[in-house]
Amino acid sequence: xxxxxxxxxxxxxxxxxxxxxxxxxxxxxxxxxxxxxxxxxxxxxxxxxxxxxxxxxxxxxxxxxxxxxxxxxxxxxxxxxxxxxxxxxxxxxxxxxxxxxxxxxxxxxxxxxxxxxxxxxxxxxxxxxxxxxxxxxxxxxxxxxxxxxxxxxxxxxxxxxxxxxxxxxxxxxxxxxxxxxxxxxxxxxxxxxxxxxxxxxxxxxxxxxxxxxxxxxxxxxxxxxxxxxxxxxxxxxxxxxxxxxxxxxxxxxxxxxxxxxxxxxxxxxxxxxxxxxxxxxxxxxxxxxxxxxxxxxxxxxxxxxxxxxxxxxxxxxxxxxxxxxxxxxxxxxxxxxxxxxxxxxxxxxxxxxxxxxx
Amino acid sequence: xxxxxxxxxxxxxxxxxxxxxxxxxxxxxxxxxxxxxxxxxxxxxxxxxxxxxxxxxxxxxxxxxxxxxxxxxxxxxxxxxxxxxxxxxxxxxxxxxxxxxxxxxxxxxxxxxxxxxxxxxxxxxxxxxxxxxxxxxxxxxxxxxxxxxxxxxxxxxxxxxxxxxxxxxxxxxxxxxxxxxxxxxxxxxxxxxxxxxxxxxxxxxxxxxxxxxxxxxxxxxxxxxxxxxxxxxxxxxxxxxxxxxxxxxxxxxxxxxxxxxxxxxxxxxxxxxxxxxxxxxxxxxxxxxxxxxxxxxxxxxxxxxxxxxxxxxxxxxxxxx
Numbered sequence: 001x002x003x004x005x006x007x008x009x010x011x012x013x014x015x016x017x018x019x020x021x022x023x024x025x026x027x028x029x030x031x032x033x034x035x036x037x038x039x040x041x042x043x044x045x046x047x048x049x050x051x052x053x054x055x056x057x058x059x060x061x062x063x064x065x066x067x068x069x070x071x072x073x074x075x076x077x078x079x080x081x082x083x084x085x086x087x088x089x090x091x092x093x094x095x096x097x098x099x100x101x102x103x104x105x106x107x108x109x110x111x112x113x114x115x116x117x118x119x120x121x122x123x124x125x126x127x128x129x130x131x132x133x134x135x136x137x138x139x140x141x142x143x144x145x146x147x148x149x150x151x152x153x154x155x156x157x158x159x160x161x162x163x164x165x166x167x168x169x170x171x172x173x174x175x176x177x178x179x180x181x182x183x184x185x186x187x188x189x190x191x192x193x194x195x196x197x198x199x200x201x202x203x204x205x206x207x208x209x210x211x212x213x214x215x216x217x218x219x220x221x222x223x224x225x226x227x228x229x230x231x232x233x234x235x236x237x238x239x240x241x242x243x244x245x246x247x248x249x250x251x252x253x254x255x256x257x258x259x260x261x262x263x264x265x266x267x268x269x270x271x272x273x274x275x276x277x278x279x280x281x282x283x284x285x286x287x288x289x290x291x292x293x294x295x296x297x298x299x300x301x302x303x304x305x306x307x308x309x310x311x312x313x314x315x316x317x318x319x320x321x322x323x324x325x326x327x328x329x330x331x332x333x334x335x336x337x338x339x340x341x342x343x344x345x346x347x348x349x350x351x352x353x354x355x356x357x358x
Numbered sequence: 359x360x361x362x363x364x365x366x367x368x369x370x371x372x373x374x375x376x377x378x379x380x381x382x383x384x385x386x387x388x389x390x391x392x393x394x395x396x397x398x399x400x401x402x403x404x405x406x407x408x409x410x411x412x413x414x415x416x417x418x419x420x421x422x423x424x425x426x427x428x429x430x431x432x433x434x435x436x437x438x439x440x441x442x443x444x445x446x447x448x449x450x451x452x453x454x455x456x457x458x459x460x461x462x463x464x465x466x467x468x469x470x471x472x473x474x475x476x477x478x479x480x481x482x483x484x485x486x487x488x489x490x491x492x493x494x495x496x497x498x499x500x501x502x503x504x505x506x507x508x509x510x511x512x513x514x515x516x517x518x519x520x521x522x523x524x525x526x527x528x529x530x531x532x533x534x535x536x537x538x539x540x541x542x543x544x545x546x547x548x549x550x551x552x553x554x555x556x557x558x559x560x561x562x563x564x565x566x567x568x569x570x571x572x573x574x575x576x577x578x579x580x581x582x583x584x585x586x587x588x589x590x591x592x593x594x595x596x597x598x599x600x601x602x603x604x605x606x607x608x609x610x611x612x613x614x615x616x617x618x619x620x621x622x623x624x625x626x627x628x629x630x631x632x633x634x635x636x637x638x639x640x641x642x643x644x645x646x647x648x649x650x651x652x653x654x655x656x657x658x659x660x661x662x663x664x665x666x667x668x669x670x671x672x673x674x675x676x677x678x679x
Contacts, residue, residue: 108463130454134451134454140424141429141435172423
């Protein structure tokens, strides 16, 4: 099975065909929101209002925005820590994200877990754990259930270049290949796993490994939201058509340190400069300006939304500790995941009635 | 009511669940066509098909991780570890992904992991372990360990009906040695302790294979009235039943087949020290496997696993205290 390479520097004909203007604006909006929320959170961190450390996805916004945009309401996602745009697309309000960062009662985990360690189960998302490729197996298991029940749905998860070294990467790729499951694996290759560069992580480009597991591997410009969308849309189509999994390698760059404390001295300056010229937000913005979209108005709208969200999140209480021992076990019925938002216009005709679950 | 072995009772529970609930799915290595290393699922594929009695790749982390994924989208997976020892390869998925899920994000993970455990038949260091204490120390995971055929069936039904991850410790040495009357149909055995034999001079607290050892060791102990308390569930631990027995009997021997340090019995001993101290007429005595890997050769294995003689000796010493 040959490895394909989607060339998408200036946009692709396929993306043009499937994206309406409103979709292109949605992609920019999601990336602007992600960047703005993370910038605000970093400043709250510096003010001592975000406990622990802070992790962001600066420079990688297109990977989560593009991939999540191709997911249907009934699809299920395991979202990682540099993929905030996916939460926004699925429908998590910015104020709850900021509350989450600050460990407040209104955060998705009510202060029980920090940072982006969350998934809103009512929106079809399972929160990540710190052992990143673990979620590849959870996504594989969800896809297994869909296939067993004969449902036209898929599961998608993100993971990084470092994750490809762990056994769970192999176990998930192998299982998904053996059972030809409707799962999309998005390898977010951001050049560094904490401080470890790619040449110390693997001897062979991991996208090549897909063939060894019996399914397609696609390398995509991870700084192009529309290319990411289109590659994921095609992978999803293959998945729900029974053609098995896809590994998408999104090539991008982590433009900040691993976390707030990391000055990334280990990254050569010219590497950062080179990637700065390929900024995913600038790129989508240029596209929309060429299409006469009022990007400045969109930016202002997003900034105002973040201001309101931050004010609201800051006004919310911290958890009290009164119920810190509760909820270790589920005491009632197990409630499965609910459906998420799916704003892509391509789902408009096929959108199922709201309130679905499992 | 039918007489079944412990193993048949486990098979019967699985069969009943597969018939009653289309969400139930069995996953494991060699459980399909081959019927499982211990034949617990013998003949299941013919009745339920290979989708629901799934031969998986040889990958324990994947078995648990995929079961988590299936569980959160509405399935009721029951995973078989071929030997409980192999759970070490699935530890992360069980402890970090499944166990912490509900506390972190209100997402229930209804899955069961069956763990064929224990020694006594020259399984050696990697086919004889009792890893239950690892999971007692990991919040969010229930742990049950039946000692009789009736409880093997009832606890397995209850584990499958529970909305949480449950480790079902089934003792390999009991599979074909223990027989008993088992009620027909589906019934849930509560996750509480059971008085296996009532008594008043001393209580022996045990679970799994050690319950039968305790019963044999105390059957005729110079006329002493010895209670045997079968814990059945380690998480939740039935504190009330333990403290009641201690209050009634005043002398306590705790038997674990697991390695001594931080075993389930250590938790029981700590509980009694904290909350039952006033009721004690002697030191809390523990009998367990010393902190060594389980050796292969029969005389070596018998030298470390708690047997009838060691328990009898410990009981005699305590009665004389």
